[in-house]
Amino acid sequence: MFHPPRDGASQTNGGETILDKREANWFQPKQPQTDYGDMVLLAAPDQKRYLIKLTPRQTLHTHLGSFAHDELVGKTLGTLISSQMGNEALMLEPSLSDLIRHIRRGTQIIYPKDAAHLVQRLNLRAGNRVVEAGTGSGAL
Incomplete structure (x- = not known):
């Protein structure tokens, strides 16, 4: 696709358009350097x-x-x-x-308010069987 020259563009001897150096530097990625906390x-x-x-x-x-x-x-x-x-x-x-x-992962304890929410969302009633697996510390 051909784009006409923009303001600030210059022509070479062969007639090709090129951007001047100020505009050409915008697309060059900066090399990130490390710092404390990185x-x-x-x-x-x-x-x-x-x-x-x-x-x-x-x-x-x-x-x-x-x-x-x-x-x-x-x-x-x-x-x-x-x-x-x-x-x-x-x-x-x-x-x-x-x-x-x-990433370091610690165990996640299910607190009573969270357990109550789970019981409500699962529609659990007295006499239902619940199998607990993979709940971290097993404190449910």
Whole structure:
């Protein structure tokens, strides 16, 4: 599809239209750099993944060696990071799948007001049998 030149566009010797440099930079993605508090994913060559929150004066200890959080801050995502042993890992932005897979989950207790809501919604009556399975701590 042909688009006519916009204001600020210039012509080359061959007659092609190009944007001047100010307008051409808008579509170039900025390389995100890490900062304290960011979640980053370190991907090892053996397919192991480590999801960490960058914290001052903290170190991640792995089979590849140690990765100091302070050394990861300010680096561009997508770069290879070396441990103190010389092994490398790729520092990436975690996907939603990575965040869900690595999230810590505690047990969920069903409190009396929640249990009452369940009983009402299930239309339970005296004499009905209820099978409880997978309710965390089993406190129902």
